[in-house]
Every structure is written in C-alpha cells, then in structure tokens.
Amino acid sequence: MQTRREALSLALTAGLAPSVVRAQSTQAWRPTRPIRMIVPFAPGGSNDIVGRIIAESASQALGQTVVIENRAGAGSVIGSEHVARSAPDGYTVLINSSHSTVPAIVARMPYNAVDDFVGVAVAGFSPYVLVVNPQLPARTAQELLALLKAAPGRYNIATAGTGSGVHVGAELYRSVAGVEAELVHYRGGGPSVAALVAGEAQIGAPTMASSIGQVRGGALRALAVLAEQRSPALPDVPSAPEAGLPGLIHEEFFPILAPAGTPAPVVAALGAAFRGAIQQNVAKLNELAGVAPRAGFETSAQVITLVREGVERYTAILRAAGVQPE
Template sequence: MVVPFAPGGSNDIVGRIIADAAGQALGQPIVVENRAGAGGVIGAEYVAHAAPDGYTLLINSSHSTIPAIVARVPYQTVEDFVGVAVAGFSPYVVVVNPQLPADTAQKLVALLRANPGRYNLATAGKGSGVHLGGELFRSTFKVEVEVVHYRGGGPSVAALVSGEAEVGTPTMASAIGQVRGGGLRALAVMAEQRTAALPNVPSATEAGLPGLIHEEFFPILAPTGTPAPVVAALGTAFRGAIQQSAEKLIELAGVAPRAGFETPEQVMNLVREGAERYTAILRAAGIQPE
C-alpha cells in the first residue's frame, strides 16, 4: 500500500493502523511504502501505472485536491483508479507555533494582516490537502503569508514545532499528538462542529472563521483494470479492518469512519465530487493551478 507522503503524516498513520488488520483478513502481510514527492503526485502516478493485479494499492487523502492545484497531473484522477474503501474523514486544523503572539484565530488573522509576508505557512506539499487548506485560509481572510512546501505532513508539522514555520493547516492525524502535547497551539478545527478528538478546540464557526470548512477523507484505490472479484475481496478486507480499527483511528488520528462507501462506484463518486468541489472553491477565490 503506497503512501505518497513522508512518514508521520495522516496517510502514513491511517494506512499503518488499518494495514495490519486488513493483512490478517487477506492472509498475507501488507507492506506500507512511502513514495513521497510533488504533494502526492509521485506515489499516485506509481500506483496508476502499476500492474492491475490487486497487489499495489494507494491511500491518498490529497487525491481529490491535486487536480485543483496542480496544472499537469500525469494520470487521470478518476479514470485511472478503482475504489476499494474509504478509511474515514477528518477536519484540518488551524495551528500556530506556541511562540507566535496569537492565542485565538481572530488574533492570528489580525497579526498576519499587520505583517504581510513576514510569516511562513507550512504545507505537506504542493497539491496536498494541507496546501489547499492554507490557500483557503489565505484567500478567505485576505492575509499574506509565505507558503513553504514540505515533503509530507510529518515534515511540515516538524517545521511548525521547531519554529521554521509559524502557521499551518495540517491534518488532524499529523498534528494531534503535538497539539495534545503542547508542541503546537490549535486555534480552530476547520469544521462546523467541534471534534471529539480535540474537544477543547473551537470549530471554525466558533473561532470567528466562518466558511473555513475543509475536511480530508482517505480513499483506498487500486489501478483501473484490477479484476472485479479482486477489488471485491480487497474491499471486504479493508472495510472490516476499518471497522475493527475505528476506536484507534479516532483516538490516534482523529479520523472517523463512515458508512456508505461499500462499492467501487461509491468510493470513486466521492473522489470525483471532492475534485469538483475543491476546484470550484479555489477558482472562486481566484487561485489557478500551477
């Protein structure tokens, strides 16, 4: 199972949580391989061109965001893949380095507006969901920050903790440990409601960031052409693993499984709708793919 980001990010964490249980169901181990680069494009391209035999899969929460931000994607986001399962959903989080003089989201916006271009915003790579979250934040609240792309969620969170970057919109999974431990200050979850994983962190609406709603989901995909019985067997194994790991996913990653994605068509419809939604949001904000 290819994770197209560096270790320590949300896809890596979620993938490793469910890989063991799915491997037990399939009767053979699942190796999680990190193929980082280009905001998830390199790993996704590798899987798109892999043999469609069921032995190479992709987990990529940025799969739907990449076409909204990257101009030349070397594969077809929907046509080159078939859906296996969806591991769950999780909101992104607005965080800052604790040394930054902003303890609320509104104070952060005021600080950035008063100091255009002074502070760095860390992303998990160009085209990643973290990048899209940062662009939404910048365009919605008209702030100027220097966007710095890292090779995954883990490295971007490390940069925030060290102070190399001051502001970020990381995934819940990659940031939750540092938020709980005090390494990062969370100002809002990018959702309408609070999340059980970080119950003391206000929602975007409560924090005075209306409209800053951004949620990642984790599709598990196989290359197009994978035989239907193989996809069905993989789907059964992974859905069982996700259900079996539900408490661990919520506790360790802030990722909540949902029903309704039992068929390949349902999974790919989610991917397609996500790509359309993210593209529309960014174009409305005047952001074009690069």
C-alpha cells in the same frame, strides 16, 4: 420425474444464488504474496498514520502482509502515478487524502485521478486544524488574524506539498481571512508539522492525524478545527464558526484505490478486507488520528464517486480563491 428433494434443492439454490455469487466473488481471489499500500508522502503524515493503523488487520483478513511503502514527492503525484501505472492485479493499492485536491493545483497531471483508478474503500474523514507555533503571540484565531494584518508577508504557512490537502487549507485560509503570508511547501504532512514545531514555519492548517499528538502535547497551539462542529478528538478546540471563520471548513477523506482494470473479484476481496480492518480500528483511528469512518462507501462505485465529487469541489474552492493550476 423430479423428486421433492431435488425440487427443494433447486428452490434453495435459486433463492440463494445472488448471495452465493457475492460470497464467491469476495472469496474467489486470495493474494499469494504481500500487498503494497503506497503512501505518497513521507512517514509521519496522516496517510502514513491511517495506513499503518489498518494495515495489520487487513493483513490478517487477506492472509498476506500489507506493506506500507512511502513514495513521497510532488504533492503525492509521484506515488499516485506509480499506482496508476502498476499492474492491475491487486498487489498495489494507494491511500491518498490529497487525491482529489491535486488535479485542482497541478496543471499537467501524468494520470487521471478518476479514470485511472478503481475504488476499494474509504478509511474515514477528518477535519484540518488551524495551528501555530506556541512562540507566536496569538492564542485565538482572531489574534492571529490581527497579527497577520499588522505585518503582511512577515509570517509563513507550512504545507504538505503542492497540491496536498494542507496546501488547499492554507490557500483557503489566506482567501477567507484576507491575509498575506508566504507558503512554504514541505515533502509531506510529517515534515510540515515538524517544521511548525521547530519554528521554521509559524502557521499551518495540517491534518488532524498528523498534528493531534503535537497539539495534545503542547508542541503546537490549535486555534480552530476547520469543521462546522468541534471534534471529539480535540473537544477543547473551537470550530471554525466559533473561532470567527465560518467560511473556513475543510475536511480530508482517505480513499483506498487500486489501478483501473483490477478485476472485480479482486477489488471485492480487497474492499471486504479493508472495510473490515477499518471497522475493527474505529476507536484507534479516532484516538490516534482524529479520523471517523462513515457509512455509504461499501462499493467501488461509491468510493470513486466520492473522489470525483472531491475533485469538483476542491477545484471550485481554489478557483474561487483565485488559485490557478501550475
């Protein structure tokens, strides 16, 4: 005969079963060696900055060091392919804000940007910024437009590499503004911003994360934030509509991904650790990188859906601009 205590125990177990299963699934896997976070760009770019901000807190949550490893090349393709081909064991993850733009520009992709990955977390969102070298005689977006119209092909625009979000921003600017300017591809956001500061390139649409320090310090002049509204990180810089470029809206997001086939408990553990790290560093992400986390990306499916929708959106933007994959 079932005792009252046994009955109560069974009832509690039944009521708590879903949450217990969830808790066990997130705690069942613990790494036993360091985890590599692949940044598919050179040091100093937005992904490198954001990755380093959250890596320490994620390391504390997981009990193992999250090591940043830069694998630059081919507009992030080299580093992303490395992750896609890595063992799906939780010890290799990717952070790549260009992940959804690359398929729109690279004709022969060595991996599938959606099917070869699973979502872990989203570190946040950030607009791109239209900037110029301060030596360029243009203090507003309209003055830059007049300068480029008067001398087609004379000036160049720096990008972070073919297929990067910065490349998309440059193509979008050329299309929306209707100007001719030569694209110069660098090996990541850091090198492209360095080229702008040095005067090797005159114009750029870098990520806020990779350029915010140079803008605040006066090494670059920001003409517009490529968003509908001004950014709290650069409150004195006009939005694209305010600058007379209402069609120039371009924002990056930072998905953290693991290889397809990574077991669900491992993905859950990684997701919990990285989401916690992101929330712990909200102020730092905004101050140092102009990146703001958003709710709605708590599951692996939500993250990969964002990636899929990004691929579709960027492809539509570039095709409308007349850009075909190469």
